[in-house]
Every structure is written in C-alpha cells, then in structure tokens.
Amino acid sequence: xxNEEQKARGQEGKRVTSLNTLAPCGRGQGEGSKxxxxxxxxxxxxxxxxxxNSTLSQRERISSKAAFTLAEVLITLGIxxxxxxxxxxxxxxxxxxxxxxTRLKKFYSAINQAITASEAVNGDRTxxxxxxxxxxxxxxxxxxxxxxxDTYLKPYMNVIDEGYSSDNRFIVYFSDGSAMKFHHYDSLRxxxxxxxxxxxxxxxxxxxxxxxxxxxxxxxxVNDPSRNIFYVSRNFEPYKFEWDGSENSLxxxxxxxxxxxxxxxxxxxxxxxxxxxxxxxxxxxxxxx
Numbered sequence: 177x178x179n180e181e182q183k184a185r186g187q188e189g190k191r192v193t194s195l196n197t198l199a200p201c202g203r204g205q206g207e208g209s210k211x212x213x214x215x216x217x218x219x220x221x222x223x224x225x226x227x228x229n230s231t232l233s234q235r236e237r238i239s240s241k242a243a244f245t246l247a248e249v250l251i252t253l254g255i256x257x258x259x260x261x262x263x264x265x266x267x268x269x270x271x272x273x274x275x276x277x278t279r280l281k282k283f284y285s286a287i288n289q290a291i292t293a294s295e296a297v298n299g300d301r302t303x304x305x306x307x308x309x310x311x312x313x314x315x316x317x318x319x320x321x322x323x324x325x326d327t328y329l330k331p332y333m334n335v336i337d338e339g340y341s342s343d344n345r346f347i348v349y350f351s352d353g354s355a356m357k358f359h360h361y362d363s364l365r366x367x368x369x370x371x372x373x374x375x376x377x378x379x380x381x382x383x384x385x386x387x388x389x390x391x392x393x394x395x396x397x398v399n400d401p402s403r404n405i406f407y408v409s410r411n412f413e414p415y416k417f418e419w420d421g422s423e424n425s426l427x428x429x430x431x432x433x434x435x436x437x438x439x440x441x442x443x444x445x446x447x448x449x450x451x452x453x454x455x456x457x458x459x460x461x462x463x464x465x
Contacts, residue, residue: 272465273455279354279371281453287412290332302396321346321358367391372465385444387464390415414445436460
C-alpha cells in the first residue's frame, strides 16, 4: 500500500517538474524555459530577416522593371519630335488665323463706331470730303491725309502712333499691334489694314488676304450707284467694288477675287466678313503674321 502511494507521488512530481520546465514565464522557470526562449528568438530573427529580404528583393525587381534604357529614352524622344513636327505647323497656323479674325472684326467695329461718334461733333460724314472720295491735293498730300484722320477719326480710336510707311503712305498704329495705311497718295477712299507690322508684311508678300486686307470708305458715291450697291451703309467696308453679291464671285472674279492664283485678291476681306469674320476652311491663302 505504501509502495503504491509512493509511486503515485513520484509520478505526480515528474509531471510537475515537466510543466515547470515548459512554462514560458512565471515562477518555477527552469533551464528548459530558457532554451525555449532562445529557440523562439532564433525563429523570430530568421522570419524577420526572411521577410525583410523578401521585401527588398521585391522592391529591387519592381525598380528594375520601372527603369528605362538609354535606347528606349532616345526612341521615345524621337517619336515625340516627329509628332511635334507634324502638329506644330498646324497649331501655329491656327493661331495666326485666330489673330487675323479677331483683329479684322475689332478694326471693322472700332472704325465704324469712330465714324458714328465723329458725326455727332463734325456733322454728316458725306461732308468730310467730296463725293468721289478724292480730296487731297497733289502737293502735301500725305500731310493732308494726316490732318483728315487726326480731325475726324483719331479722337475716337485707340491710336498709339502715326507715321509714314516705307512707300511714303500715311499710316496709323493701333494698340493691339495692327495698323491702317492710306492706300493711295491722293485718295481718302481705299485703305489697307495690317494685322501686324506693315513693313514686314509688305516685304513678305504683295498679295492681299494674307497679312494685309483691303477696305474702302465711300460714304457717298454718285458716279455710278449701280457699281456701289454694297456701300449703301456708308460705312467703312471691306473692298467690294463690282461684287455681284454671290459667294462664288468672292473667289473667282477676275483680279478682285480671293483665289490662290490671283495676284492681289481685293475680295479676301469681304470673303472673311461674308463668313461672319471667320476664315473659311477652303480659304485659298495662307495667313502671315
């Protein structure tokens, strides 16, 4: 009986000892718990290093995939250059067209408003010069053009400078970079409107409808009213002498028409006005600026 009790107590003691050996913390920790701690520590370190190495390796792989070689960069730049060479001229031309449209419409509105405002002070516009539009004597004609403009129109327009062009015509400069030139020495009838620098334009081309545009001011024309039906408004208008009123003749009329083959093309201004001051898609000339 005693032997059996001793055996039972001995087995119970072994179990307690075994539990104390495995205990991670608390009282009764022995050498076994220290051994487990060391083992767990080694496992954690290995796992962390593996995780870290795996993460770094993944970053390296991503970095190597995202990088471009010199050849790839040069090919890409070459493609961009080709696309730019194809699209840039069209963008520049669209900008020039927009400048021409904006300045033409602005000039047409501004000068006719100036004429109306001047009438309130200087009387009916038909009295400013004779019916045919000619009023400047041979002697001192440029000076007379300046006097006429300064009296009747300059006070009502945004003029920044005046002078004479390289061909000795009186010319007026506006604040938006455009200019107006008296087309003839001895006439107040015909004018050229420049969307940019007049001398530069005249050096580039003789054609109208590119960087210069023809206008006429005939408040009263008694010589042949049938040839002047489109000036009945008595305003400052695009050149329309002998125009029959059709869009086709704005392109095709001999000498006056706005065609690619025509040397001058007085009707180009009227064509743009006919299209609501927008340059038509089939406009036969290249706007210069």
